[in-house]
Amino acid sequence: MNQMEIIMLPEMNELWQKTLNWQPDESQQQQFQRLYELIVEGNLSLNLTRITEPVEFWEKHLWDSLRGIARLLPGNQNSAENSELPAESVLKAIDIGTGGGFPGLPIAIALPHLSVTLLDSTRKKITFLDTVLPSLGIENAVTLLGRSDEIARQPQHKQAYDFALLRAVGAASLCAKCALPLLKNGGLAVLYRGNWTVEEETELQSAIERLGGTVESVESFTTPTSQGARHCIYLRKTVQQFERPVR
Incomplete structure (x- = not known):
């Protein structure tokens, strides 16, 4: 693609x-377009993504990001996620290992009342995102440089989030260890996966039992244009970490 x-x-x-019972308004569509342009431009020096063809970008970066939180999109808000919350409640999400800003940036665009923290341990990517946010006019997202295990020990972040989002971060058990300490009691982690195996689920179950979480649901679906296999694993934080007595 020419610069x-x-x-x-x-x-x-x-x-x-x-597919999602939702569609972007004109302003959100313009933000998606501008995000695409900024990612393609940033890719020239930062290697943010291999996915730059427009239809593929739409499916694998925009649609895929929002599919994981489809239950929160306007039109789908009859779930327990929303019905139990007061209207004035400001929900907080953290995108762990955000990289080029996925899934956090599309989610911040689609849900302007959600507060999104974009966490990554690579300074160059955080610096890039710091230029993207004002370019897109996004006011409900902030960047955070660091590792999730270090961030989770800081009082302002420990057990502070309603949602944790992890896409292309690593093994599911590792994702759980990164996410659950950052979640409030009752908070939800969303693990974005391609394929999903019984072995992975067994390993994940073993990990989250020690962390005070449970697998709430596993959703299997295909992407709308390429028919690729996808899974979203939803983990519920059930007890504060370290609350259980040490034997």
Whole structure:
């Protein structure tokens, strides 16, 4: 893709509506387009993603990011996630290992009332995201440089989040260890996976029992244009870490 060439993302409104019961408004569509342009430009020096073809970018970065939190999108808010919360409640999410800003940036665009923290341990990527946020006019997201295990020991972040998002971070058991200490009691971790095996689930179950969490659900689906296999694993934080007596 030529650096000066502007390629338009497909709007895909019918697919958005059919698959997620939601579609971006005009302002959000413009933000998605600008995000695409910034990622393609940033890719020239930072190697943010191999996915730059517009339809593939839409599916694997925008749609995939929002599929994991589809229950929170307007039109789907009849779930317990929302019905138990007062209208004025500000929910906090942390995107662990955000990289180029996925899934956190599309989620911040789609859910402007959600507070999103973009966490990564690579300074260059955080510096890049610090330029992206004002360029997109996003005011409900902040960046955070560090490792999740170190951040989770800081009082302002420990057990402070309603949602933790992990995409392409590592083994599911590792994701659980990163996410659960950052979640409030009752908080939800969303693990974005491709394939999902019985062995992975067994390993995950063993890990989360020690961390005070449970596998609430596993959703299996295919992506809408390439029909790729995807899974979202939802982990519920059930007890504060270290609350259990040491034997």
